[in-house]
């Protein structure tokens with residue numbers, strides 16, 4: 001059964017160690033250290049954990065990382081000012097606004113993302129980079145969908161002509177993934193809470209990408225034999241991390257599956273490091 005598991009942790013470690021060598025070379029050549037600034041607003045414990053993992057991984061690959069912690073009492077204008085300072089600071093090459101934001105700031109997210117310079121937008125969520133993705137330009141594209149594509153490609157999973165069902169339509173996961181899959185000639189179906197007869201789509205899918213915040217949403221009965229399952233969900237049950245798939249239940253029926261933990265999570269962080277390095281090279285003019 002082990003050969004069914006798409007090991008994101010192992011692949012991310014490999015990509016990070018390759019990147020580490022490239023970062024070292026670039027620093028030796030230019031004397032400039034790549035640097036990521038992450039803005040963390042509020043006290044959400046899960047966000048703090050994710051930011052710390054990103055911070056640690058950046059340091060491991062040789063990227064400097066600065067976390068800017070802001071309280072939820074800050075006004076939108078003050079956060080915009082903070083982003084402006086980072087945009088203008090030449091020592092910062094990448095800016096990440098950790099999402100989700102606290103409830104009181106949720107409606108400000110589009111304006112805050114728009115404020116991040118497209119040149120420093122490591123999660124590809126500024127409207128300029130979203131637009132580029134529309135033209136299949138993935139230079140700075142959202143890290144989670146980029147991680148999904150990377151794990152599929154590194155495992156030689158063909159996308160051309162495949163029926164891919166994405167159960168999620170968020171800006172962070174489902175929407176950007178549509179363009180990345182279309183670019184690779186997959187046939188893409190998006191499902192969400194208003195989808196009628198969702199099982200019709202799930203059952204037909206060669207590849208299922210699920211990110212619904214619901215443990216055991218995908219079960220053995222719902223999938224077709226040999227389906228490839230990408231589990232993006234991160235849920236906690238009694239403190240234990242799990243995805244949106246009944247992992248043990250589907251294992252003998254599916255073709256391949258990403259585990260949680262150890263699947264898309266580490267791939268997302270690896271793509272963040274990769275995007276930071278790409279933007280750094282562009283800003284300092286090296287290839």
Ligand SMILES: NC(=O)c1ccc[n+]([C@@H]2O[C@H](COP(=O)([O-])OP(=O)(O)OC[C@H]3O[C@@H](n4cnc5c(N)ncnc54)[C@H](OP(=O)(O)O)[C@@H]3O)[C@@H](O)[C@H]2O)c1
Pocket residue numbers: 144167168169170171172173174191192193194195198211212213214232233234235264265266268269
């Ligand atoms: N591993 C990682 O690095 C990583 C990165 C990002 C996100 N995540 C995880 O991915 C999950 C989704 O994140 P998100 O930010 O995209 O969340 P989100 O904005 O809440 O989106 C959830 C999506 O699931 C759909 N959905 C929920 N229940 C459904 C149902 N019963 N049937 C069909 N569709 C349903 C929603 O449909 P509607 O649009 O109709 O509401 C929505 O599109 C979370 O668990 C998050 O922690 C993991």
